[in-house]
Each structure stands twice: as C-alpha cells, then as structure tokens.
Amino acid sequence: MNRPAEWTGWQAGGSWLPLGGALMMQSLTSPSGRYTALHSVYEPSLTVRDNATGRYLWVSDSPRSTLISLGPEGDLVAWDHHGNRLWHTGTAWRGVQRLEMRDTGELRLVDASGAAVWSTPAGEGPGGAFTDTAARGSVMRRGETLNGQALTSDDGATVLWHDGRNTRLHTRGGTAGRAWFHDRPTVLALEDDGYLRIRGHGGDVIEQIGGPGTELVVIRGRAELRDEHGTAVWWSAGRTIWRDPVREPAIPQDEALTAWFRALAGEGRGYCVAVGSGSTPGDVLARAGVAATETTWRQLRRSGMPAVAAVAVGPDVLIFSDDPDLPVADLAPTITAVRQHTPGGGYDAEFNRHRNGRLVAQARSDPHRRKGLKIPEVAVAYTEITHELFRTELLFRTTGSVPSAGALAGPLLGGVLPSSAEVPDGAVDEIEIEIDGYDGQSALVVRTDFTADAAWERIHAELRKPWGDGPCEPFTVVDRRHAGLSPGQLVRALRTTTSVFFVADDIAMRGPGHPLLAVTTDWDGAPFAEDEQEFVTRFRLLPDAAVEVSVNLSLGNMSFDEFAGDGTEIVARS
Structure with missing residues (x-):
C-alpha cells in the first residue's frame, strides 16, 4: 500500500x-x-x-x-x-x-x-554564492555533508543525527549504540576520496571513521558505508539487528501515531483506535449504536460528549473514539484495537484483536497479559516494531493499513456515543481492599488465614526485622472478611499501584519459616488460557525478605522475575 x-x-x-x-x-x-x-x-x-x-x-x-x-x-x-x-x-x-x-x-x-x-521570521536571503552539500533522505553521497541535519532510514525507524557538534545513530525505542561527541562545532562529511570524516569548522580532521566508499546509507538499525558494488566497507554496529525490510515502510512510527490520537482526543482524555476488516464505516457505526452523520471530528468534539468516527482505509475501516472503553469486539468480523486509558498517553496502551466477537490476541502491561501473539499476522508485526510497547504501530502493522491524517481531518462518518457505551464492559469485583496511607515501599501484607494467631505474631515480628539503615514497619491488612481469598481475588480487589504484595495464607501460617506468598500486580488474577504467554505470578519468601523485595521493585532496581526465578524456590533475605 x-x-x-x-x-x-x-x-x-x-x-x-x-x-x-x-x-x-x-x-x-x-x-x-x-x-x-x-x-x-x-x-x-x-x-x-x-x-x-x-x-x-x-x-x-x-x-x-x-x-x-x-x-x-x-x-x-x-x-x-x-x-x-x-x-x-x-x-x-x-x-x-x-x-x-x-x-x-x-x-x-x-x-x-x-x-x-x-x-517564523525571515532570514537575510541568499546574499551571494552558497554551495548546497546537505545530504537528504537515507543516503549521503561523496561530496555531501551533515551539518546540523539528519538522515533517516526508508522505514523511518533509524536516524543518523548531527546537531552541529555531535553525531548520534538512534533507533526508535532505543539506540543503535553509536555516538560521536565533540566539544566544538563539527561537520560529518563523505569526502571526494570516499572517506567518512568528522572535521572541525577550520577544516582539520577530528576523526576518520571509515572508507573508502561511494555512499553512506542509513538502514533499519545501523548505518553502512558502501562501495560501488554495494558491499559494506564500514558499519556502525557489529551485526544487523533487522535482516529484512519491513513489509509496509509507509506506516508512521509509533510516536507519531500516538501523537495524532492524543491531539484528536484532547487533553485529559484517553482514546480507542481500531481497524475493522470485512465491513464499512456505516455498518461499523450502526453496530456501535450511533446515529451516524457526515461530519468532521472537530464538530463531534464540540458536542462535549464521547464520540466515535469511522473512515475507509483501503479495504478496511479506521475507527476512532475519545472513549477508551468503546466496545469494539462486535463492530466488524475482524477488528484490531488499541486502548489508551491514561490521559496524554505513554507506553501503557492495550492491544487486542477479535474475530467474530472472540478475543484471539492481546498485549497489555497493567495488568500483564500476552495472548495469541503467535498468530501469524501478529507475530510478523512484532518482528517489525522496534519496541515491544509500540502498540499503536503494532495495530497498523498487524492489519497492514496505512492511516491518513488528512482523512481524519476531513469529512467523515461519526456520531455521539449512546450513554451505555461509557460504562466499561465486564462485571466489577464485589470485593475492594482499600489501603489508604500505604507509602508504596513498605511490605504490603494481606492476612487471609485466621486460624493461628501465634503464627501471625511470629510473621509480624520477622517482617519488622531491621533492613538497610533502619527499622522496618510493614503495612498489614487484617480483616476477617478476606479469609480464604485466592491470590487472583486479591489482585483484583487491591486498589494499589504497587508492583507486589504478600499474602499470609494457610501455608504461611503452618509452613517451616512461615513463607509468605509474593504476588505480582502485573497479573490480572485470571488463569492463563492455552494460547497465552504465561509468566511467573507468585513465589514464596521468608517474611524478613519481604521489605527487600518490595523496596527494590518500587525503585526499579530489580524485576519480579529476578526475585521469583521459576517460582519454585523459597527466597530468603540476601
């Protein structure tokens, strides 16, 4: 396309x-x-x-x-x-x-x-002879330079950037691992003899990088200096990270796509964007319960109510709403969507794909869930994005649709959502555990067994053992209404942003050393289906190790996986 x-x-x-x-x-x-x-x-x-x-x-x-x-x-x-x-x-x-x-x-x-x-203001004009040597596109040829300019790979994923002093090779979602920093103005030049050099503005050679070659080409993941036969004589990385070009280089990069939809949704709002196959804009909106009219997104926004719009993108339909909880599963025979609940956005969008109303693929971070990622079109799309969290780009690479900003800005079909669409799908858990006053670092411990008070007192004493520079004071939740709750129920019931909590269950009360159960809140509490990517959701640890795990996870020093291993060993304080 x-x-x-x-x-x-x-x-x-x-x-x-x-x-x-x-x-x-x-x-x-x-x-x-x-x-x-x-x-x-x-x-x-x-x-x-x-x-x-x-x-x-x-x-x-x-x-x-x-x-x-x-x-x-x-x-x-x-x-x-x-x-x-x-x-x-x-x-x-x-x-x-x-x-x-x-x-x-x-x-x-x-x-x-x-x-x-x-x-911006105008300059002084040409004012005499000026020789244009600036390289453009993805290629620098002999006699061309970068002097406060950049080259970009054909798929947009990798940039060779020069800011007048420093040169960096950058790949979206990370770095290709090469940079040249200098304390004075420089020029990056592929000179007439084929050598790639960094020169000062006085003409002195600061660094000779490689050569001879005929052109410097930026490709996905690296830059290559090639000879007249196309053979690389110098490259910026030890290996090619992506061996093949992406199928659809016209799809914008994830950061640009998310900026589109943030701007359309407006400040303080999340959004949902989806691509439906096997339908039309009118049919999609009818299934959403919308009285569709030909309008513009600007006019829809003026209503002040959550709205949805649909435009044709080749054989598919692009659907956009400023309601992140828009029910999409039944809007088209096959529909792929990204939901961004956080106003402004970030890297926490949820990706899902439905066929005939059934969820077949999902990727989300909070809580963590991976399902159906081996479906061929999803698996291939994952190989083409440069960061696992680039889920808006994943949406369009999965569907192969190239969105148009012009189409979103112009006339489209749309309407205000019925009030029922504003309520998120799914039942709300009846159990809620409030933890007002929790500091986010102390060991958060929920007691679910109430048959052994003496054991609980020993656990509490172990939790308070000094660690690091001072005493420890755990945050304990002791309420007999929580008796017998499973780890999954607790994950859904706890209203917390912490990454881990600990359960004093029957095993903790009766086991040697009273091993608590550590549970990650990256899990949503539901069992894994056969086609889902499983991960360790819990492990046992001795009570005095709880504070060490909690603090290190809250600071990002270690991950839950690093502590858990395969989940079979009891973790002790280091």
Missing part, C-alpha cells in the same frame, strides 16, 4: 513535512540548502539555522521534547516522552496542510493554497 496522498513527493530531510508528519531528531532543509530546521531531544528543541553563517534565525521556547508532530488537526506540537504537550503553534483546525522550510529562512505552516497560517 502506498502512502496517503498528502505524502506524495515527500522525502526525509527534505524541505517540507506533510500533515501527520513528525520530526524526531530529524531536520528539514530548504530547497537551496541555505536554511535548516532541526529537532533535538536536548534544548533548544526546535531551531532554524542559516547554514551560510552558522547563526540561528529562530529558536523555539519549547523545553526538551521527544518529537515535534504536525497532527491531523494542523497544530504543530512538541510532546515529551510521557505524552505531555509542551509547546504548540495554536493552529489547530485552521486548514494547515504542511510545514515548510523555505529559502527565505521562514519555517512556515501553510494551507492548501500555500498561504501562511504561522511562520
């Missing part, structure tokens, strides 16, 4: 960015090469520089950001890693079609007619 129409003629590192595009340690360079807009994860976050003089024409007042996104609504927004909006141009729903780096030195948002909707 090709990119949507708004991307026609676009090139990474070129002079413009379409609606739905994003800069993540990437650049735009004017057609003549004179001016460059560069995004940085450091401050300043977005700048416009005159490449002839080396001076900045404009510097945004945004704090450091993860990306700059031009969302479907036309607002240019700086987002941080947690999905917080840091800075924006205030141009939402004003007809913006793209962002341009112009030869006047202006970084300009323009509408369909080319008229400016927002702009």
Whole structure:
C-alpha cells in the first residue's frame, strides 16, 4: 500500500513535512540548502539555522521534547516522552496542510493554497554564492555533508543525527549504540576520496571513521558505508539487528501515531483506535449504536460528549473514539484495537484483536497479559516494531493499513456515543481492599488465614526485622472478611499501584519459616488460557525478605522475575 496522498513527493530531510508528519531528531532543509530546521531531544528543541553563517534565525521556547508532530488537526506540537504537550503553534483546525522550510529562512505552516497560517521570521536571503552539500533522505553521497541535519532510514525507524557538534545513530525505542561527541562545532562529511570524516569548522580532521566508499546509507538499525558494488566497507554496529525490510515502510512510527490520537482526543482524555476488516464505516457505526452523520471530528468534539468516527482505509475501516472503553469486539468480523486509558498517553496502551466477537490476541502491561501473539499476522508485526510497547504501530502493522491524517481531518462518518457505551464492559469485583496511607515501599501484607494467631505474631515480628539503615514497619491488612481469598481475588480487589504484595495464607501460617506468598500486580488474577504467554505470578519468601523485595521493585532496581526465578524456590533475605 502506498502512502496517503498528502505524502506524495515527500522525502526525509527534505524541505517540507506533510500533515501527520513528525520530526524526531530529524531536520528539514530548504530547497537551496541555505536554511535548516532541526529537532533535538536536548534544548533548544526546535531551531532554524542559516547554514551560510552558522547563526540561528529562530529558536523555539519549547523545553526538551521527544518529537515535534504536525497532527491531523494542523497544530504543530512538541510532546515529551510521557505524552505531555509542551509547546504548540495554536493552529489547530485552521486548514494547515504542511510545514515548510523555505529559502527565505521562514519555517512556515501553510494551507492548501500555500498561504501562511504561522511562520517564523525571515532570514537575510541568499546574499551571494552558497554551495548546497546537505545530504537528504537515507543516503549521503561523496561530496555531501551533515551539518546540523539528519538522515533517516526508508522505514523511518533509524536516524543518523548531527546537531552541529555531535553525531548520534538512534533507533526508535532505543539506540543503535553509536555516538560521536565533540566539544566544538563539527561537520560529518563523505569526502571526494570516499572517506567518512568528522572535521572541525577550520577544516582539520577530528576523526576518520571509515572508507573508502561511494555512499553512506542509513538502514533499519545501523548505518553502512558502501562501495560501488554495494558491499559494506564500514558499519556502525557489529551485526544487523533487522535482516529484512519491513513489509509496509509507509506506516508512521509509533510516536507519531500516538501523537495524532492524543491531539484528536484532547487533553485529559484517553482514546480507542481500531481497524475493522470485512465491513464499512456505516455498518461499523450502526453496530456501535450511533446515529451516524457526515461530519468532521472537530464538530463531534464540540458536542462535549464521547464520540466515535469511522473512515475507509483501503479495504478496511479506521475507527476512532475519545472513549477508551468503546466496545469494539462486535463492530466488524475482524477488528484490531488499541486502548489508551491514561490521559496524554505513554507506553501503557492495550492491544487486542477479535474475530467474530472472540478475543484471539492481546498485549497489555497493567495488568500483564500476552495472548495469541503467535498468530501469524501478529507475530510478523512484532518482528517489525522496534519496541515491544509500540502498540499503536503494532495495530497498523498487524492489519497492514496505512492511516491518513488528512482523512481524519476531513469529512467523515461519526456520531455521539449512546450513554451505555461509557460504562466499561465486564462485571466489577464485589470485593475492594482499600489501603489508604500505604507509602508504596513498605511490605504490603494481606492476612487471609485466621486460624493461628501465634503464627501471625511470629510473621509480624520477622517482617519488622531491621533492613538497610533502619527499622522496618510493614503495612498489614487484617480483616476477617478476606479469609480464604485466592491470590487472583486479591489482585483484583487491591486498589494499589504497587508492583507486589504478600499474602499470609494457610501455608504461611503452618509452613517451616512461615513463607509468605509474593504476588505480582502485573497479573490480572485470571488463569492463563492455552494460547497465552504465561509468566511467573507468585513465589514464596521468608517474611524478613519481604521489605527487600518490595523496596527494590518500587525503585526499579530489580524485576519480579529476578526475585521469583521459576517460582519454585523459597527466597530468603540476601
């Protein structure tokens, strides 16, 4: 599938960015090469520089950001890693079609007619001879340079970024492990003799990286310097992390996609986005109980009520709602969805896939659940994303659909959700255990056996044994209404954000050493089905080790798995 129409003629590192595009340690360079807009994860976050003089024409007042996104609504927004909006141009729903780096030195948002909707100040103009040597796209050829610019792999996953001093190779979701840091201005150049060098602005060679070669190519996971036969003579990593190109490089990166849907949902709201197969926008909305009309998302938002919209994407239907609990299982014969409950977003979205109303695949983090990930289309999609938590990209790679920001911004079918859709599906547990005053680090212990008070007193004494620099005081929940509750019931009943709790059950009361049961809250309390990826949900430990486990997990020093092992050994204090 090709990119949507708004991307026609676009090139990474070129002079413009379409609606739905994003800069993540990437650049735009004017057609003549004179001016460059560069995004940085450091401050300043977005700048416009005159490449002839080396001076900045404009510097945004945004704090450091993860990306700059031009969302479907036309607002240019700086987002941080947690999905917080840091800075924006205030141009939402004003007809913006793209962002341009112009030869006047202006970084300009323009509408369909080319008229400016927002702009930075103009520069001094060409003003004499200027030689354009800036590399663009994914390839640097002999005689080309990076001087405050970036190269991007064809699939958008990997960027070779130069900020005027330092050079980094970065892969979404991590780093490809190569960086060159310097304390003065530099230029990265593939010179006429084929050698890749870093030079100072005075022309001196700071570092000769490799060569000779004819072109430097950024591919997924690394950069390669290749000779005229295409053979790599130097590469940035010891091995190729991804051997094959992704099936659909036109699908935007996860950070850009999540920025789209955050912007459409609005601040303080979660969202649900889904792709349905074997249906139409009208049928999908009818199944959702919506009185659909031809409208726009902007008009739907004005109602102030949770809404849902549907647009055709090739043979599929893209469904979007600002209600993260939108029931989707029966909206289409096959439907794949991502739910983001946290306002603003982050890396905690829930992925699921239904066929004929039955859940066949799921990936979520809180509580932890993996189901059906060996289904061929899901398994292949997982090999193509660069981080396991990139679940919005996983959605589109699983379905093979390429979404269009322009389609989401324009006319679509949609309507306000009936009030019943605002109630999350599923029964609510009758049992709730409140733990007001819990500090998040002390050992949280729930007593479920009340037949041996003397044993409980010994357990409590062990829990209070000093650890580290001072005494320990466990947070205990002692209520006879909890007698006999299973670990699964306790997981669902506890209202806590802690990652582990401990159970004083019948085994703890009667076993040698009184081993408590440690239970992870990454588990949802339900048994694993045959097609689910199992993980260790509990293990036994001696009471005086509970504080060590609790503190280390709360600080992120160790994981539950590291303490649990295979779950068969009783853990003692180290």
